[in-house]
Amino acid sequence: MRETDDNAMARARIFVDTLGCALSEAGDILLAIKAGAISEADIQADLHALTSAAAKGRGQDTEITLFKSVGAALEDLAAAKLAYERHHAP
Numbered sequence: 001m002r003e004t005d006d007n008a009m010a011r012a013r014i015f016v017d018t019l020g021c022a023l024s025e026a027g028d029i030l031l032a033i034k035a036g037a038i039s040e041a042d043i044q045a046d047l048h049a050l051t052s053a054a055a056k057g058r059g060q061d062t063e064i065t066l067f068k069s070v071g072a073a074l075e076d077l078a079a080a081k082l083a084y085e086r087h088h089a090p
Helices: 006-011 019-025 027-035 047-051 073-087
Strands: 013-016 043-046 065-068
Touching: 006 027, 013 019, 013 047, 019 027, 019 043, 043 047
Parallel strands: 013 043, 013 065
Antiparallel strands: none
């Protein structure tokens, strides 16, 4: 499956939910790598690095960023936990 073309991928700073899954399942990324539009090194960081401040996200308003999520079970669990906590908050 593909949602973004090679040109968009090449212009953007790319972030992913999980690097391993993105490199094995994300059609947008795999096809852009195969076409030579990007390389694995063009993937800036994964979601863990972004949320732990180990990697910097967007630096300027003019910067194009692209986040590719292939859907990790841990993300679903975190979302469910947050929804549960908000629903049961005093």
